[in-house]
Amino acid sequence: MIIVDIAGHGDFTGIQDAINSLPDNATSPRVIFIRNGDYKEKIFIEKNFVSLVGEDKMYTHLMISLARDVWRCENRDDWGVATINLKGNDIVLENLSITNSFGFDNINNKEGIHIDCPADSLNHYKTVKRDGHQMALRSFGTTRLIVRNCILRAFGGDTVSPWNTDNGMFYFKDCLMEGGVDFYCPRGWAYAENCDFVAHGNTAAIWHDGSKYKDSKTVLVNCRFRGEDGFKLGRYHRDAQFYLINCSFAKNMADAPVYLNPSNPQNVIQWGHRVYFFNSHKEGGDYTWHADNLQTAEGSPTVKMINVKWTFGGKWDPATAPTVIDKKNTESKKSGISKTTGTDQIKGWHTMILPPEVTVDPMAENMLLYQRAAGGWPKAVNEVKVDYTKQLSEAEKKAVIADSMHIDATIDNNATTREIRYLVKAFKQTSNATYLAAAEKGVRYYLKAQYANGGWPQYYPDSALYRSQITYNDDAMVNVLNVLQDIVESKNDLDVISRSYLPQIKDAVQRAIQCILKTQLLVGDKLTAWCAQYNKRTLVPEMARKFELVSISGSESVGIVRFLMRIKEPSSQIRQAITSAVDWFDQVKIKGYQYVDIAAPDQPKGKDRVILPDANSTIWARFYEIGTNRPFFSGRDSQKKYDVKDIEVERRTGYGWYGTWPSKLLSTEYPKWAKENLK
Numbered sequence: 001m002i003i004v005d006i007a008g009h010g011d012f013t014g015i016q017d018a019i020n021s022l023p024d025n026a027t028s029p030r031v032i033f034i035r036n037g038d039y040k041e042k043i044f045i046e047k048n049f050v051s052l053v054g055e056d057k058m059y060t061h062l063m064i065s066l067a068r069d070v071w072r073c074e075n076r077d078d079w080g081v082a083t084i085n086l087k088g089n090d091i092v093l094e095n096l097s098i099t100n101s102f103g104f105d106n107i108n109n110k111e112g113i114h115i116d117c118p119a120d121s122l123n124h125y126k127t128v129k130r131d132g133h134q135m136a137l138r139s140f141g142t143t144r145l146i147v148r149n150c151i152l153r154a155f156g157g158d159t160v161s162p163w164n165t166d167n168g169m170f171y172f173k174d175c176l177m178e179g180g181v182d183f184y185c186p187r188g189w190a191y192a193e194n195c196d197f198v199a200h201g202n203t204a205a206i207w208h209d210g211s212k213y214k215d216s217k218t219v220l221v222n223c224r225f226r227g228e229d230g231f232k233l234g235r236y237h238r239d240a241q242f243y244l245i246n247c248s249f250a251k252n253m254a255d256a257p258v259y260l261n262p263s264n265p266q267n268v269i270q271w272g273h274r275v276y277f278f279n280s281h282k283e284g285g286d287y288t289w290h291a292d293n294l295q296t297a298e299g300s301p302t303v304k305m306i307n308v309k310w311t312f313g314g315k316w317d318p319a320t321a322p323t324v325i326d327k328k329n330t331e332s333k334k335s336g337i338s339k340t341t342g343t344d345q346i347k348g349w350h351t352m353i354l355p356p357e358v359t360v361d362p363m364a365e366n367m368l369l370y371q372r373a374a375g376g377w378p379k380a381v382n383e384v385k386v387d388y389t390k391q392l393s394e395a396e397k398k399a400v401i402a403d404s405m406h407i408d409a410t411i412d413n414n415a416t417t418r419e420i421r422y423l424v425k426a427f428k429q430t431s432n433a434t435y436l437a438a439a440e441k442g443v444r445y446y447l448k449a450q451y452a453n454g455g456w457p458q459y460y461p462d463s464a465l466y467r468s469q470i471t472y473n474d475d476a477m478v479n480v481l482n483v484l485q486d487i488v489e490s491k492n493d494l495d496v497i498s499r500s501y502l503p504q505i506k507d508a509v510q511r512a513i514q515c516i517l518k519t520q521l522l523v524g525d526k527l528t529a530w531c532a533q534y535n536k537r538t539l540v541p542e543m544a545r546k547f548e549l550v551s552i553s554g555s556e557s558v559g560i561v562r563f564l565m566r567i568k569e570p571s572s573q574i575r576q577a578i579t580s581a582v583d584w585f586d587q588v589k590i591k592g593y594q595y596v597d598i599a600a601p602d603q604p605k606g607k608d609r610v611i612l613p614d615a616n617s618t619i620w621a622r623f624y625e626i627g628t629n630r631p632f633f634s635g636r637d638s639q640k641k642y643d644v645k646d647i648e649v650e651r652r653t654g655y656g657w658y659g660t661w662p663s664k665l666l667s668t669e670y671p672k673w674a675k676e677n678l679k
Helices: 015-020 068-074 363-369 394-402 417-430 433-449 473-489 499-521 556-562 572-588 649-653 663-677
Strands: 003-006 029-033 037-039 043-045 051-055 060-066 084-086 093-094 097-099 111-115 125-128 137-140 145-148 151-153 160-163 168-173 176-179 188-194 196-199 218-223 224-227 235-236 242-245 276-277 343-347 348-352 590-601 608-621
Touching: 015 029, 015 043, 015 499, 015 608, 029 068, 051 196, 060 084, 068 111, 068 125, 111 176, 276 433, 363 394, 363 417, 363 433, 417 433, 433 473, 433 499, 473 499, 499 556, 499 572, 556 663, 572 608
Parallel strands: 003 029, 029 051, 037 060, 043 084, 051 093, 060 097, 084 137, 093 145, 097 151, 137 160, 145 168, 151 176, 168 188, 176 196, 188 218, 196 224, 218 242, 242 276
Antiparallel strands: 111 125, 343 348, 590 608
16 A cells, blocks of 8 residues: 655655556556645546545545636647546545536636637637536546545536446445536446535536447436536436436426437437436425336336446446555554645535635735736736736726737746746645646646747747747746746745646756757857847847847856756756856956946936946956857947947946846856766
8 A cells, every 4th residue: 555645754745656656557456545635636547456545535635727628728638637537447536525626716707718729710719617617537448436435526517527438337435526517427337326416507417428338327326416596407418328216306406307408419319218216306395207217217127126236237346345444554654634624614505625714815816817818927018017016996807807818928027937936825825726726827838838949938829029039038948947847846835736747847847958958059169158049940049129139148148057057967968068158157257347327417317327447346248249258239229339338328227238147156056066066
């Protein structure tokens, strides 16, 4: 047995890491015991005989926030759409709370979220509704699945989607399932006993697909149904077979029998309307269609016949296969999570599992408003810098949300990086899951925006002018890489980002490192440093704004070196890149001067910026001429000048032409790194 403990007192802190450690060819159950905690990770199980067993279903939470419509905009199928994604056989899930919180996170957004969706045929524009498909569990060809004593929740449809019309056999016991349309929708053979069903909306709670074989069926025994006023019991689109035995229904249920979706023509149904009841009643009085009709089913089964073995045609009896937990083993290492992780809150008819003391952060709330559909954030709107401290009126909020399709998301001037870092801190302080979901969406934006060659554009998806260039300027690409590396290393509060992103993130970082190595400027036979921006295809240095000409950068190159120095066990190529850049910094330093503002009454702003002698100061130029290492400057006419006094005062005082950027790197950071890595 493997123990997962998010506090670090088990074999693994993440569930997926524990699953990945299992052998691929197991022939008997392998148990992963999961201690109490909030595990914000997407789970993939492709192996057989895997049992995930929680410490307590009320406090062992597995959760993501993802709409199927969003996922399918960028992915070809549903693999990855759910909190738990299954391809393996003989799977057991027990004592777990499994949630897809997308609809709950957007409960007040009735208009939906506008996203850029390449898969959508209408101008790549899509509106994602709060009550659309949101899967907590989705299986792909899984045979034999046991779900016991679990809570499976979403606000939208298809919450529980075990799909396999060929030979899928699915057993649910003592579970609570919650969602919107068709939120319990097995395909194949399914048996649910002593389960609670909580319905949002008024379309249908349960659904079945038994179209492959006439014997396929969904059986519900001793189950209870409740929901919003007027909730309907069920429907089907294809051949289906329902058995409801000893079930009960809330008083506010609609007078609507299980029905064939009218969008499906009747002639696709081979075996007729097959919905059977026995001893199932509604509070306040039954509807006529609740009447016992078991005798009309093929073979006229009696209620005593209808059990697990009968449902699965004698092929499987999951009730005889309990999970065995060695209690002494689970307690051998002290758990770092107590049962105070979550609370039960009754809200009308509706049972909800919420983290404690969920609060809001005003700045984080504003960040949610400004996040673009693409996933990133703008640095300014209508040339006005975004101010998250500003209290917005309701009209202003609506205007910001309505602009969500704008393509101005960027990594320039710390945009998107700033928001991701703030939101994860806010999440830790407030337990507000919407902040973590927004931060993870920002991470997905990073991954989507990256070029195949490893570089990042300054803007995405806007590619006009210099926005599509691979951009080191103002540390844009380095800021992204430091966020991703912090996620890999679980640093700076980014440990809360789902570990399911790690394979993509690690790949992105490695490709970026190769891009950095390829773009280091070679002058003669010597490596130097980097230009601030490059052509996205050829990796040739390029001009950006009119006063940002092709050069070797004395500023941006510092951030690149610092990032490379983060890499553990650096390759010889990385070590050479670092040492060459440091040698270049040392070669081009300007000793005995400082760059300062002075009073200048004759100038428009009453000041000027000049270089003055200072025996105790060392500075570097922002731009050096490639080949000569001569500092140069340019104004808005894009003409290269070799004296800062020769450009217009607006550019002279409005840009950092000199600075001390490499000073700390050379004096302390690099010597420490060299001592550890250049032995």
